[in-house]
Amino acid sequence: MDAAAHLLGPIVAISGSLRRDSINSAALRAAAAAAARHGVVVAIDDSMRALPFFSPDVEQFPPEEVRRFRETCRNAGGLLFAVPEYTFGIPGAFKNALDWLVGSGSLYQKPVALLHLASVGRGAHVREALAHVLRAHNAEVTHHLVPIATRDRDADGEIDETRIVGELWAVVAELAKRATAPRAA
Numbered sequence: 001m002d003a004a005a006h007l008l009g010p011i012v013a014i015s016g017s018l019r020r021d022s023i024n025s026a027a028l029r030a031a032a033a034a035a036a037r038h039g040v041v042v043a044i045d046d047s048m049r050a051l052p053f054f055s056p057d058v059e060q061f062p063p064e065e066v067r068r069f070r071e072t073c074r075n076a077g078g079l080l081f082a083v084p085e086y087t088f089g090i091p092g093a094f095k096n097a098l099d100w101l102v103g104s105g106s107l108y109q110k111p112v113a114l115l116h117l118a119s120v121g122r123g124a125h126v127r128e129a130l131a132h133v134l135r136a137h138n139a140e141v142t143h144h145l146v147p148i149a150t151r152d153r154d155a156d157g158e159i160d161e162t163r164i165v166g167e168l169w170a171v172v173a174e175l176a177k178r179a180t181a182p183r184a185a
């Protein structure tokens with residue numbers, strides 16, 4: 001990374017799945033581990049779990065969990081999202097998290113890399129839905145197809161297959177090149 005890298009915000013990774021054994025969360029752990037081996041910090045943030053349901057009534061003076069989540073996203077140099085498709089769309093918990101970021105403008109011009117892990121021929125609906133929603137946030141989005149199957153996971157559910165880990169690192173490396181400095185609140 002170049003000399004100015006320390007001025008950039010960290011890369012923050014968020015899984016759109018709350019499932020304990022989530023393949024999306026496993027992919028982000030593998031991406032973070034690969035990045036660490038290259039000297040790049042990817043911070044996995046699962047604070048979405050603690051967010052209340054979005055309501056415009058509390059938008060102006062949101063609870064602490066929301067303020068912290070907004071700050072994490074605003075300060076990120078780039079965001080790495082891995083989101084499964086639920087019923088042809090975005091999982092509710094993740095969409096809820098995104099809704100909290102509209103009023104704060106936390107994703108405005110933010111580099112966002114979307115990891116799509118579904119096998120070929122699947123996941124097109126969530127890709128399209130995320131593209132629409134993140135356009136409304138004015139985020140700078142790139143899409144990355146990295147199909148991962150259950151057989152690509154080890155006995156602990158982690159992803160250590162060399163080719164896939166290489167592809168995950170390539171996504172992070174590209175995002176790191178696009179990373180920006182934190183914007184003032």
Ligand SMILES: Cc1cc2nc3c(=O)[nH]c(=O)nc-3n(C[C@H](O)[C@H](O)[C@H](O)COP(=O)(O)O)c2cc1C
Nearest residue numbers: 017019021022023024025084085086087088122123
């Ligand atoms: C409620 C629910 C709805 C789903 N709907 C779809 C769907 O519409 N299209 C699809 O390709 N997969 C669908 N799936 C499959 C998930 O996208 C898939 O299992 C994914 O790997 C789950 O991600 P995770 O392992 O990170 O939790 C659905 C799964 C669940 C639990």
